[in-house]
Amino acid sequence: MSDARLRFVKAVNEHRQVSEDAIADLVDLIKAPPTLKSFFHHIPLLPQVLEAAVSIAEMSDMDSGRFRKTLATANLLASALPELEDDLRYREFRTPNPIPRFGPCDGLLSSHPLYSALAETTPFKNIHNCFVHLKAQILLAMESLGTMDQELLDVLHVPFATFRSLTKQSNKDLLKELPDKPVPVASFAAIVMAVFQKTKLQTVCKIFEVAENPLRRKRLVKKKTAVRKQGLPHPVREDDEEPAAEYLREVLPSTALTQKESADYIDHGGLPEELGSDIDLEPVLAPDHYHGPTWRQLALQAQQGHNRRAMLNQFCPLAWNQANLFDLKVLFEFLDGRKQLDNFDYQPLAREDVIVILGLMFFTCNSLERVLSLPVFPGCDPQLDSGEGVYQRKGKHVLVRLRSPGPGLTRPRDLQGAIPVTQYSTIKLPPFFSRCLAQIGNPLSAGATRFLLIETVNPADNASMNNVLSLLRGVMGELNSGAGARLSLGRVSSYLLFRVAEAPHSDLPGAMLYFGRNDKFARTRIHYTLADSGLLAATYRTCTNTLLDGVDCIGRFDPEEPAGTSGYLGTPFCPEEDTVRRLAAELQAKLNVKSLSMIDYHNYIALYTSMLISFGTGYRAIHDPAFREMEIDPQWGIGVIADKGTADYRTRYVYLAPVVLDQIRFYREHMQAMYAHLGVINPSLFDLVKTNDCEGVPLNLFWLADEVATLELMTPGKTKVLLKNEFNYAIRLNAGRHYLKYHLIKAGCSPELVEAQLGHWEAGQEPWGPFSNLDPLDFARQMAGYIPDIMKCSGWRALKGKGR
Amino acid sequence: MFEGIELEYKIISFNQVNLSPIVVPNVPEVTYSCYPWHPDRNAGVLTRDGALLLLKLYPLILWDKNYCVVGRRVLHLVGPSLKSDDEIKVGYMTKASKEDVIKLMKLEPLINQIAFATPAGGKGIFETSRLIDKQLVASVSQSLTQSVEVVSKMLSDCGISTLFKLNAQFK
Numbered sequence: 001m002s003d004a005r006l007r008f009v010k011a012v013n014e015h016r017q018v019s020e021d022a023i024a025d026l027v028d029l030i031k032a033p034p035t036l037k038s039f040f041h042h043i044p045l046l047p048q049v050l051e052a053a054v055s056i057a058e059m060s061d062m063d064s065g066r067f068r069k070t071l072a073t074a075n076l077l078a079s080a081l082p083e084l085e086d087d088l089r090y091r092e093f094r095t096p097n098p099i100p101r102f103g104p105c106d107g108l109l110s111s112h113p114l115y116s117a118l119a120e121t122t123p124f125k126n127i128h129n130c131f132v133h134l135k136a137q138i139l140l141a142m143e144s145l146g147t148m149d150q151e152l153l154d155v156l157h158v159p160f161a162t163f164r165s166l167t168k169q170s171n172k173d174l175l176k177e178l179p180d181k182p183v184p185v186a187s188f189a190a191i192v193m194a195v196f197q198k199t200k201l202q203t204v205c206k207i208f209e210v211a212e213n214p215l216r217r218k219r220l221v222k223k224k225t226a227v228r229k230q231g232l233p234h235p236v237r238e239d240d241e242e243p244a245a246e247y248l249r250e251v252l253p254s255t256a257l258t259q260k261e262s263a264d265y266i267d268h269g270g271l272p273e274e275l276g277s278d279i280d281l282e283p284v285l286a287p288d289h290y291h292g293p294t295w296r297q298l299a300l301q302a303q304q305g306h307n308r309r310a311m312l313n314q315f316c317p318l319a320w321n322q323a324n325l326f327d328l329k330v331l332f333e334f335l336d337g338r339k340q341l342d343n344f345d346y347q348p349l350a351r352e353d354v355i356v357i358l359g360l361m362f363f364t365c366n367s368l369e370r371v372l373s374l375p376v377f378p379g380c381d382p383q384l385d386s387g388e389g390v391y392q393r394k395g396k397h398v399l400v401r402l403r404s405p406g407p408g409l410t411r412p413r414d415l416q417g418a419i420p421v422t423q424y425s426t427i428k429l430p431p432f433f434s435r436c437l438a439q440i441g442n443p444l445s446a447g448a449t450r451f452l453l454i455e456t457v458n459p460a461d462n463a464s465m466n467n468v469l470s471l472l473r474g475v476m477g478e479l480n481s482g483a484g485a486r487l488s489l490g491r492v493s494s495y496l497l498f499r500v501a502e503a504p505h506s507d508l509p510g511a512m513l514y515f516g517r518n519d520k521f522a523r524t525r526i527h528y529t530l531a532d533s534g535l536l537a538a539t540y541r542t543c544t545n546t547l548l549d550g551v552d553c554i555g556r557f558d559p560e561e562p563a564g565t566s567g568y569l570g571t572p573f574c575p576e577e578d579t580v581r582r583l584a585a586e587l588q589a590k591l592n593v594k595s596l597s598m599i600d601y602h603n604y605i606a607l608y609t610s611m612l613i614s615f616g617t618g619y620r621a622i623h624d625p626a627f628r629e630m631e632i633d634p635q636w637g638i639g640v641i642a643d644k645g646t647a648d649y650r651t652r653y654v655y656l657a658p659v660v661l662d663q664i665r666f667y668r669e670h671m672q673a674m675y676a677h678l679g680v681i682n683p684s685l686f687d688l689v690k691t692n693d694c695e696g697v698p699l700n701l702f703w704l705a706d707e708v709a710t711l712e713l714m715t716p717g718k719t720k721v722l723l724k725n726e727f728n729y730a731i732r733l734n735a736g737r738h739y740l741k742y743h744l745i746k747a748g749c750s751p752e753l754v755e756a757q758l759g760h761w762e763a764g765q766e767p768w769g770p771f772s773n774l775d776p777l778d779f780a781r782q783m784a785g786y787i788p789d790i791m792k793c794s795g796w797r798a799l800k801g802k803g804r
Numbered sequence: 805m806f807e808g809i810e811l812e813y814k815i816i817s818f819n820q821v822n823l824s825p826i827v828v829p830n831v832p833e834v835t836y837s838c839y840p841w842h843p844d845r846n847a848g849v850l851t852r853d854g855a856l857l858l859l860k861l862y863p864l865i866l867w868d869k870n871y872c873v874v875g876r877r878v879l880h881l882v883g884p885s886l887k888s889d890d891e892i893k894v895g896y897m898t899k900a901s902k903e904d905v906i907k908l909m910k911l912e913p914l915i916n917q918i919a920f921a922t923p924a925g926g927k928g929i930f931e932t933s934r935l936i937d938k939q940l941v942a943s944v945s946q947s948l949t950q951s952v953e954v955v956s957k958m959l960s961d962c963g964i965s966t967l968f969k970l971n972a973q974f975k
Contacts, residue, residue: 629846672841679840679880683823689883690819696846697884708825 004036004092011090015080018073026070026077029143031114038104041095041119043081046074049118052136055182062140062185102164110153113160114142122167122175129180131166137188138163141211152210159206166201174201307773314764322498323491329551330485331492334475335359335436336553341478348467352440353454354475357468358492359436360390360453363429363544364400365497365515368469368489373459374400375451376444382426388516390453392444398429398437402516405526406570415572417579418731419742422567425514425533430544432555499543506531506539507751513569514540525760530574530742537563574738575731577794580615584795586727587611591799598802599704602674605801606701607722609667610714612796614736616660616787618758620644621716621733627664629696634661637780644759652759652768653776655783659791662798664699670801671697677802684710743790753782811865811895819888821864821879824871826902827909840884848884855885856892864894865908873897873905877916910940 005027009020030046032039050071057064084090100106105116117138122131145152166175177195179188189208196202323331333339335355346354360371375389382391382401391399404425437444457464469489476487501511509522510531518526541557548556587608591601610625619625620643631640637658642651656664675697678685682704688711692698701714703722712718716733723729737758744754756767756779767774842849850858859882865874872879886892897905914936917929933941 669843672839672843675841675880675884676839679883680823680876683825686823686879686883690821690886691888692884693887694847694852694885697841 015083022073026073033112039093041104043077048132049135060184127175130178159203162203323495325550327485330483337439361493369459378445400427404513404569405518419574421572435555503539530570534566537565571738573735581795610701617654618737618740624701624714626699626701655780657787666800668697673802747786749786814896818886818890822870850885855882859892867897
């Protein structure tokens, strides 16, 4: 019995003689809370309700004994109420003043619905009896349910909340229809159903439904539980929580006697000690309530989901900016004459001119200004030294020659050993375009060489360019409105560029080089790109044939016909494989000379390590390409490089191939030996160690003139001079980046991974930014399929220094 | 020659210590019993506590411009284990002339051989003394060939085994 109940019993017994059990029975019957909040409010109301309940119980052939006893108790309490209310010691049982919004039992509805309901009164005297009998019926119904658990309370919450609104004036008429005299329980339930059905108060019926049919109650409860379980798995474990541990559980072993057998044995004279314990202990695993991801995993999943949506939001506009096959079908029907814009005014040009311009823009992926500035050479074949232009060879396909944006300001002597590149890209246009030209009398084959594609339009003249632009936009608009397409000059001039860029062994800068474009957003990457023009021509042919098949057009490239294009476009600083192999072999040969002094050996091993790291990681040539020990993770083959600009933005992960890691390890051992040998006499070497501040062995790559000379870091300038003087290697030191990129793309590595390794990104495309999904370990695993092979083919291998 | 040295004790930070470029020992002939770096760890062979203890036992002797003229081997050993701002107690030679310092530095390999008990033992001491100018060795041999007690006073941090070897070699 709670403290409040005991105090209440004591208070009552000061004035009347009422047993503790009787009060407890009454309190239990009305399911009062342990605090007996507002119990004084209930006391004058209870006798009427209990009297009605007794009558109803007798009428319904139910046991009315409990109600009779509680009725007597309630009458005694009611008689003692004036004295009790005057006693200030028991003011906690009084009705709150002022009365709260939802009555004296405000806040008890969810936990003690019956107690809350019994406190309700109606202000209308003519329906007072009806309301009392309703409360009595509810009391009987709840008594049949026994103890109420939380699930049942949840089910009954809404019906009792509705019941509370019955006291409103608007519901007075409904209450009138209820009986004002005792009615058997079963009949009353039917009456309530009939009265409240199809009204907004019909949920009150659920009180009687639940009491009538316990099975239904269970079903209702189960349904509620099932709904709860449909939610997301709830992580009940923190990230740092220990897993489920073993504990000892009490079990009954099957070999032990049962309790009855034990009792029989003892009856027959056996000793209880002989039986031993019938309870044994066995180790079991504690129940693991871990049903889902941890908070940290959930947070990571949420971030990944957010990133995916962000990526999608970026892709949608990209896809929207590109033409689709339906758009291109409309365009091609216009180009080959199947679709005519009959009443369209092509001024200031002719329809044929528009077809030529649009065809060239589409198949050369260039802007209107660039196309219009192209000279035309009828009947000519391009030579090696030919410039830009459209070459209409007799009886052959149209060739377009475009200037490619590879760096051209280099001296030939600086490029000894590098792959030769050409400045111009030659694009053979598909037979489809020739057919289109034939339909309109091939204006490109007529006349002599001219300096502009359309002689009447000068690209330098803004006024005439605006007229042409308006005309082409008008044509696009007419085609779009007629067929429901989304053609625009931008979509026309970029479709094949993206298809070629997406092809295997190709990337966007490579495609840009092929189409002679130098767009700002790919300019840095173009600088490092060496593109095989033969491979790009083959890709272009494949993409064009696929497109023509997709739009049901004839005039494909003949697959058997050779591409007729060879050579390389782009960077002139990419060394040939033989050049790199020769350099590696010569450096290794130097280190094999047994008569080398320790200082010379150190100089060559530092140079060798420097070049190996440059070629293996794509380190920018800005200082000695040395890692600190804390920047290397040998287990996963990942290093951290900050070789450009602000370290917080340009710092990146790079993959470290096993040969690079081995070489760094050997160099570390070599450095230990060098310091052991020279640390007491070479002040600059000592200073290097002194300033390293316990961060492992300093792995700086440096040059020593002699044992006590000040060391010189292997900066690009120093290394370049050494390589030039001793190995006749004159290619720029950044060549490692060009070489690595070319070979990675050639091997089929994803361009995104290549740019991540080299540290090239545009704003919003950072591989290691917060919106990137690139996992460094996945990145390392992917790169492990390419870079070790490239290093092996180039002849790089790890060489031991003067370690122990 | 050791009698005339006056030392002033100072506390300086480790990054103020400089290695003296004045005298260079014959490097290929110098052998040490251990390397400064631990072979398997990214740290010195000594722990930081060990390095600081070694500096207390064998304080560095500095001269002008904080050049370490005696104790270069100790400096060599503790270098990988100390941080720039570690404060160390050193002896500072305020009145020594350059000639005195050069003599000391030239003799230091021999003192190291004696003080650090190299694997070469007495043979190492003998061979090192051969590499040093004979007159210089002769000028100090008087002191070094004294009794064990005298030498132990002179090199107060010598171990018993070192002194035993020393005794066996020179007597």
